[in-house]
Amino acid sequence: MKKPAVAAVLSVVFIGFGQAYNRQWIKGILFAAFGAAGLYLFVFELFDLLRGLTTLGTQPSGFVKTGKLTKMVEGDHSIFMMIKGLVALVVALLFVFFYVLNVRDAYLVAKASAQGTAPRRFGQSLAMLGQKHFAYLVLLPPLVAIAFLTVLPLVFSVLIAFTNYADPILPPAKLVDWVGFANFAKMLSLKQWSYTFGGILRWTVVWAILATATTYVGGILVAVLIQQPRVRFKKFWRTALMIPFAIPNMVSLLVMRNMFNNQFGPINQYLRKLGLEGPPWLTDPFWAKVTVVLANMWMGIPITMILAVGVLTTIPRDLYEAAEVDGAGSYQRLRSITMPMVLFATAPILIMQFAGNINNFNVIYLLTNGEPVNVRYQFAGDTDLLVTWLYKLALNQSQFSFASVIGIFIFLIVGSLSVWSYTRTRSYREEDMIQ
Amino acid sequence: MRTRSGHAKLVLTYAILCLLTFASLYPALWIVLSSFKAGNSLYSDTFIPREATLVHYEDLFERTMYLRWFLNTFKVAACSTVIGTFLLLIASYAISRFRFAGRKTTLKAFLVLQMFPGFMAMIAIFVMLNAIGLLNSHLALILVYSSGSVIANVFVAKGFFDTIPRSLEDAARIDGASHMKVFLALIVPLSKPMLTYASLMIFNGAFVDFIFADLILRTEEQRTLAVGLYRMVSQRNSTEFTLFAAGAVLVAVPVTLLFLFLQRYLVEGLTAGATKG
Numbered sequence: 224m225k226k227p228a229v230a231a232v233l234s235v236v237f238i239g240f241g242q243a244y245n246r247q248w249i250k251g252i253l254f255a256a257f258g259a260a261g262l263y264l265f266v267f268e269l270f271d272l273l274r275g276l277t278t279l280g281t282q283p284s285g286f287v288k289t290g291k292l293t294k295m296v297e298g299d300h301s302i303f304m305m306i307k308g309l310v311a312l313v314v315a316l317l318f319v320f321f322y323v324l325n326v327r328d329a330y331l332v333a334k335a336s337a338q339g340t341a342p343r344r345f346g347q348s349l350a351m352l353g354q355k356h357f358a359y360l361v362l363l364p365p366l367v368a369i370a371f372l373t374v375l376p377l378v379f380s381v382l383i384a385f386t387n388y389a390d391p392i393l394p395p396a397k398l399v400d401w402v403g404f405a406n407f408a409k410m411l412s413l414k415q416w417s418y419t420f421g422g423i424l425r426w427t428v429v430w431a432i433l434a435t436a437t438t439y440v441g442g443i444l445v446a447v448l449i450q451q452p453r454v455r456f457k458k459f460w461r462t463a464l465m466i467p468f469a470i471p472n473m474v475s476l477l478v479m480r481n482m483f484n485n486q487f488g489p490i491n492q493y494l495r496k497l498g499l500e501g502p503p504w505l506t507d508p509f510w511a512k513v514t515v516v517l518a519n520m521w522m523g524i525p526i527t528m529i530l531a532v533g534v535l536t537t538i539p540r541d542l543y544e545a546a547e548v549d550g551a552g553s554y555q556r557l558r559s560i561t562m563p564m565v566l567f568a569t570a571p572i573l574i575m576q577f578a579g580n581i582n583n584f585n586v587i588y589l590l591t592n593g594e595p596v597n598v599r600y601q602f603a604g605d606t607d608l609l610v611t612w613l614y615k616l617a618l619n620q621s622q623f624s625f626a627s628v629i630g631i632f633i634f635l636i637v638g639s640l641s642v643w644s645y646t647r648t649r650s651y652r653e654e655d656m657i658q
Numbered sequence: 659m660r661t662r663s664g665h666a667k668l669v670l671t672y673a674i675l676c677l678l679t680f681a682s683l684y685p686a687l688w689i690v691l692s693s694f695k696a697g698n699s700l701y702s703d704t705f706i707p708r709e710a711t712l713v714h715y716e717d718l719f720e721r722t723m724y725l726r727w728f729l730n731t732f733k734v735a736a737c738s739t740v741i742g743t744f745l746l747l748i749a750s751y752a753i754s755r756f757r758f759a760g761r762k763t764t765l766k767a768f769l770v771l772q773m774f775p776g777f778m779a780m781i782a783i784f785v786m787l788n789a790i791g792l793l794n795s796h797l798a799l800i801l802v803y804s805s806g807s808v809i810a811n812v813f814v815a816k817g818f819f820d821t822i823p824r825s826l827e828d829a830a831r832i833d834g835a836s837h838m839k840v841f842l843a844l845i846v847p848l849s850k851p852m853l854t855y856a857s858l859m860i861f862n863g864a865f866v867d868f869i870f871a872d873l874i875l876r877t878e879e880q881r882t883l884a885v886g887l888y889r890m891v892s893q894r895n896s897t898e899f900t901l902f903a904a905g906a907v908l909v910a911v912p913v914t915l916l917f918l919f920l921q922r923y924l925v926e927g928l929t930a931g932a933t934k935g
Contacts, residue, residue: 376780
């Protein structure tokens with residue numbers, strides 16, 4: 224007869240003891256070995272690393288006088304300490320999680336055995352893992368990869384926003400410190416930052432609206448044009464108009480950067496032949512904005528077109544026939560049948576595309592690189608979006624903490640938009656209703 | 659009267675379609691023709707070059723490490739595709755099929771992760787890779803791309819699995835098949851269209867990424883095509899335009915062909931991703 228409370232307490236005392244008490248020997252020994260390894264790690268490694276995360280280093284590098292010589296002594300590297308501390312934190316949390324599971328397991332097994340179910344033998348436990356806990360087993364590899372390669376770096380980046388890690392405070396020469404919300408306050412109230420932030424935020428929103436609207440409307444119109452019953456070679460037109468989507472957009476953007484070249488690019492060359500002086504596509508603040516929107520239409524219309532064609536083929540033919548009998552012209556049919564149907568089916572993507580355009584790095588970075596430079600902006604140009612500004616701040620100017628602040632702002636904007644739209648989609652609300 | 663206006667409208671439609679097709683194809687056509695043009699300047703007084711030459715393609719292979727870059731890119735893209743697709747497949751299947759504790763949380767976590775600008779994590783990854791000595795290695799790129807691809811595609815894949823009737827698996831299970839057996843013998847073959855779409859997306863993503871690759875790969879021998887091309891433009895832009903043109907054509911051709919051949923899956927995947935959220 225096993226007492227559940229005893230098993231649980233034994234497991235609290237040390238990992239695996241409860242399992243041994245339940246006569247699950249192999250499991251108990253394995254757990255205990257794991258627990259011992261964890262404890263060793265915790266005492267000798269993790270503790271220091273975790274403390275490093277809170278202090279971010281105490282010993283700056285500098286010259287220390289030893290006898291007659293002064294020599295360079297390497298101090299603490301705050302950023303390395305931060306990352307190592309984070310990794311240690313994750314490992315420690317996993318260990319605690321395992322500890323809790325171990326107590327729970329001992330308790331449940333003892334309870335079952337008190338009710339007459341024999342504890343599982345080790346082989347049976349392993350088999351259970353493949354059956355009952357299949358989902359966890361399969362999810363483990365992707366989740367571990369994501370935890371270390373995506374979540375951890377993101378948490379690090381978010382934490383950076385609360386430090387003073389920005390040029391000139393760069394390790395290893397200087398120590399980085401926690402500063403709370405000071406960077407956010409600076410971004411919003413310090414004139415040099417807030418002016419740039421406001422201007423770029425405004426353009427980011429305008430850009431996202433323009434980019435989404437132009438490709439959306441354009442794509443639907445093209446789809447309607449192709450899908451007219453009397454148009455022949457539909458497949459040919461569709462394929463031809465899909466080409467911009469098939470060419471890697473990195474290549475096409477670099478190509479367009481040359482096409483729009485003010486002096487030597489072919490576009491202005493043709494305009495000149497027609498006797499017109501072409502606009503300064505990439506160097507004038509206004510025209511540069513026009514250019515990025517145009518280039519984005521070229522790349523984005525095919526995607527909406529594909530989606531809209533999909534929707535159009537599902538609209539029942541008789542709807543149109545009935546409308547025609549009632550004397551509706553083609554414009555009326557477009558407005559009263561096609562548009563509502565397409566809009567209804569594609570509304571969720573509209574929001575996702577809007578969110579995607581806020582983060583549309585490639586178009587801006589490759590086409591204009593954010594230029595023309597605006598001298599009143601802090602390290603930014605007239606066509607810079609928040610994302611490209613973030614990139615420049617981090618990679619070119621080493622203003623890491625401010626870059627992270629912007630990243631958090633972008634996350635808040637995009638995040639609230641996507642959550643709002645996602646919880647409205649059918650697949651989320653009625654998930655288990657199919658089948 | 660009616661037929662005449664209908665006729666005019668049809669002509670107008672064809673005219674617009676031709677114009678749009680021209681606009682769609684023009685950049686591609688222009689860059690291909692430019693890559694055969696003699697000399698190295700951007701300016702050309704005729705659309706079709708007066709004399710065609712292959713010298714820029716030869717230069718590409720002789721004066722830059724183009725072949726090397728191509729092999730690097732292919733290696734990275736292929737490995738990322740295999741690993742990424744595998745991880746994506748098992749993750750989305752588990753999330754779609756099993757009702758385990760923490761499932762909704764996992765889904766929400768994926769959603770949240772999607773919303774951070776992708777390269778916000780770059781600096782952290784850079785420092786981490788530096789700490790474990792994986793900087794300048796292709797393995798690092800492959801790991802980053804594969805784990806990123808799970809997050810980017812998990813909702814499309816999950817949506818796809820949601821549409822496969824569960825009765826199929828139940829039938830197999832009644833016949834005594836284990837989870838693993840059901841998964842390998844039934845689910846994997848059924849998910850071919852989705853897998854094609856996802857792997858195409860992952861391959862393309864790895865093939866053309868120049869941001870991460872530029873940050874992680876430090877030496878010229880390790881570089882990928884996209885980085886090489888980007889550097890070529892940012893460094894020698896107007897001086898060696900025709901060399902860039904040849905490079906651009908060679909980067910674009912494999913991906914473009916792949917996209918056009920797999921058009922059907924692409925359309926299916928895009929539509930599925932859009933309507934199932």
